[in-house]
Amino acid sequence: MHFFEQLANERIESAMEDGAFDDLPGAGKPLPFKAGDPVVPKSLQTSGYTPPVVILIRKLEDLRVALRDESDRDRRRALLTEIAETDMRRRIEIERAVTDATRGR
Template sequence: MLFFERLARERIERAMEEGAFDDLPYAGERLPFEPGEPVVPKSLRESGYTPPVVILNRKLEALRAQLAGERDRTKRRTILAEIAETDMRRRMEIERAVQDAKRG
């Protein structure tokens, strides 16, 4: 672990022990996003921006639901190919976001 990460973690843990986070507004309530979903700044959210990963996740859910109801083998193959392509694009988007985050 990097020095600054360790230092930040130690300071956060010390602050928690001292009760610095006990009286925060909305403590104990659900977060306004799902775990694993990208957190988007409020200004982007209000402008209607949806991260590509979220769009691709929604598309995957729709394709999987479509696949579950499809009985025709040819159509199932087409849907499976689209699922594979969409999942690959989603993974590439996640990797790009991780690389961007590492750069700064």
């Protein structure tokens, strides 16, 4: 990954952890895909398909809320492990999407 991409990703993740995106218009609603959007085939758009990376981002948000509210040390450790694993899966999904897009899939 290029330096600026890594820097941008770190800043975005930091802002997400700080809650900078929590009150955006449309939060919690499906992404507004447009006809012909190359991200998702039209048949999947109309079926209510949610990309895996979006599902993982939502799970991360829920885990972070649970971590914030948890006081038990062992449960916090388990939540931190689950957050790390979920974040790794999110990163893999993003890399897969980028790879597929560059290959024209």
